Amino acid sequence: MENGKNRKYTEAPIKVLLAKPAIDGHDRGIFVLARAFRDAGMDVIYAGLLPTPEEVVDTAINEDVDVIALSLLNGAHLTAFKNVIDIMNKKGVHDIAVVGGGIIPDEDKPALEKMGITGNFGPGTPLKIIIDHIKKRAREIRKLRENEYR
Amino acid sequence: MEDYWKLKIDGIKKSFKNNTEYDKWKENVLNPWNKKTHYNEKKYKNSSGMDIRELYTEDDLPDNMDKILGNPGEYPFTRGIYPNMYRGRLWTMRMFSGFGTPDDTNKRLKYLIKNGETGLSIAFDMPTLYGYDCDNRRSTGEVGKCGVNVSSLADMERIFKDIDLSEISTSMTINAPAAILTAMYFVLAEKNNTSLKNISGTVQADILKEYIAQKEWMYPPEAHLRLIRDMLAYSTKNVPKWNYISVSGYHIREAGSSAVQELAFTLADGFYYIDMGIKSGLNVDDFAPRMSFFFNSSINFFEEIAKFRAARRIWATVLREKYGAKNPKSMMLKFHTQTSGYTLTWQQPLNNIVRTTVEAMAAVLGGTQSLHTNSYDEAWALPTDDAVKVALRTQQILAEETGISDVIDPLGGSYYMERLTSEIEEEAYKYFSEIDKMGGILNAIKSGYIQKEIAETSYRRQLNVENNDETIVGVNRYVDENEKPINTLKISDIAENGQVRGLRDLKNKRDSRKVDETLDRLREAMKDDSINLMPYIMDCVREYATLEEISNVGREIYGEWKEPKIY
Numbered sequence: 001m002e003n004g005k006n007r008k009y010t011e012a013p014i015k016v017l018l019a020k021p022a023i024d025g026h027d028r029g030i031f032v033l034a035r036a037f038r039d040a041g042m043d044v045i046y047a048g049l050l051p052t053p054e055e056v057v058d059t060a061i062n063e064d065v066d067v068i069a070l071s072l073l074n075g076a077h078l079t080a081f082k083n084v085i086d087i088m089n090k091k092g093v094h095d096i097a098v099v100g101g102g103i104i105p106d107e108d109k110p111a112l113e114k115m116g117i118t119g120n121f122g123p124g125t126p127l128k129i130i131i132d133h134i135k136k137r138a139r140e141i142r143k144l145r146e147n148e149y150r
Numbered sequence: 151m152e153d154y155w156k157l158k159i160d161g162i163k164k165s166f167k168n169n170t171e172y173d174k175w176k177e178n179v180l181n182p183w184n185k186k187t188h189y190n191e192k193k194y195k196n197s198s199g200m201d202i203r204e205l206y207t208e209d210d211l212p213d214n215m216d217k218i219l220g221n222p223g224e225y226p227f228t229r230g231i232y233p234n235m236y237r238g239r240l241w242t243m244r245m246f247s248g249f250g251t252p253d254d255t256n257k258r259l260k261y262l263i264k265n266g267e268t269g270l271s272i273a274f275d276m277p278t279l280y281g282y283d284c285d286n287r288r289s290t291g292e293v294g295k296c297g298v299n300v301s302s303l304a305d306m307e308r309i310f311k312d313i314d315l316s317e318i319s320t321s322m323t324i325n326a327p328a329a330i331l332t333a334m335y336f337v338l339a340e341k342n343n344t345s346l347k348n349i350s351g352t353v354q355a356d357i358l359k360e361y362i363a364q365k366e367w368m369y370p371p372e373a374h375l376r377l378i379r380d381m382l383a384y385s386t387k388n389v390p391k392w393n394y395i396s397v398s399g400y401h402i403r404e405a406g407s408s409a410v411q412e413l414a415f416t417l418a419d420g421f422y423y424i425d426m427g428i429k430s431g432l433n434v435d436d437f438a439p440r441m442s443f444f445f446n447s448s449i450n451f452f453e454e455i456a457k458f459r460a461a462r463r464i465w466a467t468v469l470r471e472k473y474g475a476k477n478p479k480s481m482m483l484k485f486h487t488q489t490s491g492y493t494l495t496w497q498q499p500l501n502n503i504v505r506t507t508v509e510a511m512a513a514v515l516g517g518t519q520s521l522h523t524n525s526y527d528e529a530w531a532l533p534t535d536d537a538v539k540v541a542l543r544t545q546q547i548l549a550e551e552t553g554i555s556d557v558i559d560p561l562g563g564s565y566y567m568e569r570l571t572s573e574i575e576e577e578a579y580k581y582f583s584e585i586d587k588m589g590g591i592l593n594a595i596k597s598g599y600i601q602k603e604i605a606e607t608s609y610r611r612q613l614n615v616e617n618n619d620e621t622i623v624g625v626n627r628y629v630d631e632n633e634k635p636i637n638t639l640k641i642s643d644i645a646e647n648g649q650v651r652g653l654r655d656l657k658n659k660r661d662s663r664k665v666d667e668t669l670d671r672l673r674e675a676m677k678d679d680s681i682n683l684m685p686y687i688m689d690c691v692r693e694y695a696t697l698e699e700i701s702n703v704g705r706e707i708y709g710e711w712k713e714p715k716i717y
Binding site for chain 2: 022023024025027028031032034035036038044046048049050052074075076078079080103105106122123124126127128
């Protein structure tokens with residue numbers, strides 16, 4: 001994979017792709033996150049509504065993001081988040097972190113974690129907790145990339 | 151046009167007097183008291199960012215009260231649209247329901263009717279709302295999850311099995327494919343030998359607020375607006391008790407707007423549809439009486455009530471003065487209300503029963519015609535039977551135990567209520583003026599202005615919560631460390647598999663030659679903007695053409711829509 005090669009790992013702002021990877025128009029939360037991430041100094045890209053999982057992964061690669069932040073409020077997270085992970089695996093993308101959120105029942109969280117999706121924040125989570133988690137995952141990813149491309 | 155709004159704004163400003171009584175009281179009584187008790191004055195604001203004083207007095211009443219209030223059933227209907235309001239007819243208890251398969255939903259509807267619900271309201275799943283069939287690859291994992299799945303007329307037949315369409319009114323929350331679902335409902339009535347003259351109900355069909363807030367569309371705005379025009383004209387002629395549109399602020403509010411923004415953007419959408427009907431050659435009094443509205447009732451109690459009262463006054467005034475309506479029915483703003491989903495918390499869900507009760511009270515005191523009360527578990531999932539029963543019982547308790555529906559507009563004449571109603575009205579007029587300067591609501595939507603206004607309000611509110619300037623009980627105050635999970639409704643994949651199998655069988659059974667013929671005729675008709683498409687869509691539906699097949703005709707001709715970037 002070419003992505004990440006040209007990034008100055010430690011200095012450049014964290015780059016996040018926000019996406020709702022299914023048929024789900026509830027976008028109030030994702031706009032709040034976009035603003036909050038930007039105010040926290042991150043580069044934010046929003047994938048727009050109804051992106052296919054392929055579009056999400058392609059955008060993440062082309063834009064060279066550190067983190068994909070997925071959000072769904074329609075109950076389809078298990079299927080739809082997995083579709084994104086499957087395509088990442090198919091394309092051999094393993095140096096982008098995937099973080100989840102939305103209306104996610106506790107019992108679904110282990111399955112998501114197992115796919116490598118962390119966070120899985122529910123309603124009412126303070127923005128600071130989400131931002132800190134994104135930063136932590138981005139740091140991990142950059143370290144991974146640094147080791148790989150050294 | 152701009153001048154008309156300015157005239158209204160100036161008129162309201164002029165109706166406000168100097169408040170000598172308050173000023174005197176503040177100087178002589180309040181200030182010394184505050185000083186003595188070391189009270190630090192701070193600003194109070196409502197959701198719309200309007201300053202709220204600690205006291206309102208007689209001087210706060212606008213000086214043209216006799217003109218702007220109107221008794222119930224009298225122009226400008228501030229106090230209510232019917233002379234006897236709830237004594238004559240209680241609001242319709244209409245619970246938004248739909249999940250899983252059509253059979254699941256049929257069962258839920260009958261359960262609600264058995265428990266005293268007086269109107270039906272159908273929630274469709276995401277694929278249906280976007281015009282995709284259950285077997286589309288995009289629908290995987292979403293079938294029946296957020297509502298009931300309808301891929302063809304066969305599904306509608308199952309939803310309404312053994313329910314008499316001439317006996318109960320039905321509201322359908324469907325927008326982008328509204329014309330298709332409406333056609334299905336009409337054809338279903340025909341098949342049950344119920345005359346279209348006898349069915350009543352509402353289809354949401356308000357596409358402008360989709361671009362603003364709910365974000366469920368298929369085509370560019372002009373294409374959807376043409377379909378709304380066709381529904382409007384067809385229903386006006388053939389289905390006299392059908393509300394062909396429900397102009398909706400609910401979703402605008404849920405997307406993050408303030409009360410004033412909800413009111414202003416919704417009514418601006420309403421004026422657009424009035425303009426459209428007139429442009430299509432109809433007289434305003436032919437179609438305006440069947441226009442209906444749908445508002446949110448959120449948690450700031452008095453602000454919500456004032457919003458409903460202001461909505462009625464503005465609509466009546468503008469319809470009469472600007473559009474020249476003569477029929478009082480054209481001027482009467484009738485509306486459905488749903489309590490706010492956004493105010494429901496995932497934390498300590500039983501608290502939501504209280505929130506919903508307060509919001510429902512505001513709707514009743516605001517004079518709503520029908521009401522949906524949210525269930526306490528809806529921040530988690532679609533509601534269980536038990537949760538939805540509590541929500542329905544909330545309405546029944548309000549209606550039959552509390553006495554709040556005994557007197558019409560009991561807050562009318564309150565210094566605070568009347569002042570707030572007028573101030574909210576003024577703020578709405580300011581938005582109308584602003585929107586006109588941008589070339590109208592459609593331009594304001596296409597440029598992203600409306601969406602940005604809402605996102606800004608929503609973000610500000612979130613920051614208030616984060617900074618603890620605003621309290622949400624159980625979320626940023628009185629937090630329980632040990633939240634226990636509640637029982638929620640689970641929708642298994644069995645629903646999806648069943649729907650997909652059913653659709654496959656249907657496609658094998660139907661006369662596909664006839665399906666293609668009707669779709670071809672629709673395609674040809676669509677190319678001519680002067681043709682009303684409703685009869686063509688009904689022909690497709692009758693032959694069991696699927697939702698997606700019919701939607702795709704429009705996708706071929708009109709293309710799809712990409713929203714303006716607001717970030």
